Amino acid sequence: MRLVYQAPQDEFGQFPTSIRIVRAMINRRMGNLVEAVEELGAVAADLEAAGNIAELARVRLQLAYALHLDGQPDASADVLRAALQGLLRTNIHPSMRPELEELAELLHFAALEPSLAPYLEPVMDSLAGVLGGVSGDEGGERVRLQVHTLGRVSILRGGDPVTFQLKGTVPLLVYLALTPNRTRLEIQQDLYPDKDPDAASSYVRKGIQELRELLGHGAVLTEGPRNHSRYRLGPGLQLDLDLTRFLDAIGRAETARALALYRGEFLPGSDESEWVLQKRDEARLALTFELQNQMVAFQENHEWRRVILLANQYLRVDPYEVSVHALRVEAARRVGTAAELGRYVAAMNSASN
Known part of the structure; x- marks a missing residue:
């Protein structure tokens, strides 16, 4: 930490952006989430004012993760949405691989959120070459x-x-x-x-x-x-x-x-x-059992979009579970598009044969 805090400051008494980001990440890893959120929020504001879209997207990812760990899911979702939108506007460099692997939990959180999932798929397509932690x-x-x-x-x-x-x-x-x-x-x-x-x-x-x-x-x-x-x-x-x-x-x-x-x-x-x-x-049964329990809970609450997202994750683990295919089709009939419903019906029929 001494090297971080001894970095040279600019004429306004600020540390360089890279040092501030490192300091925030150290705070987050040490569990000092309030300090991490405050620092990353300030850095994000400065980068947005400077129009640095690429670096802003990376900082917003870190900020979203810190908010997620701090138990602020709504704030995390808002920041993560902006980060994903920013990533879609930039080229994802291979140097991002370590931090993206560290943020894997956050990306899977997005995959289960109806408001974030539409942004995640094109981002993950771009990440395929980076992620292949x-x-x-x-x-x-x-x-x-x-x-x-x-x-x-x-x-x-x-x-x-x-x-x-x-x-x-x-x-x-x-x-x-x-x-x-x-x-x-x-x-x-x-x-x-x-x-x-x-x-x-x-x-x-x-x-x-x-x-x-x-x-x-x-x-x-x-x-x-x-x-x-x-x-x-x-x-x-x-x-x-x-x-x-x-x-x-x-x-x-x-x-x-x-x-x-x-x-x-x-x-x-x-x-x-x-x-x-x-x-x-x-391991497989533990995961599918947990996903099944959550699907049932969301089904009872009529949160059909979440049922679809959980079913998608379940079927990646066990693509031949017909009951989950059927539940996904039922959910898509209620909230999905015609194209979604068609894909899910075709997948169910294929799994049944």
């Missing part, structure tokens, strides 16, 4: 890993990718994070029940070896007698696991955050593992 040694420094498992498999260490040679190493890492203190036999029976026992045992052993080689020997610890050792991740290994954050969002009924985190099935490509398939089903 321990030493393990006992006495060493901590290793922090960002682990993506929903819709993609990616391990980042300090922002740099960690590449494992064995296909089963990432599932093993996640398994040990979620179910520690298991024997090798239990691990191989959970992950590879259909493999030859000797081959499965060898595969698990090689996975543990690779984790230790790349993350430090203390990344995986063993306890107990030699022939019945139990395995767990070492205390110096810290995982930021998207599945854990997704399930937390579901538990808190934070639908927008859950949708932002759920980019697809759990550990795609690991279809030979019974444990992976079980976790995959659990």
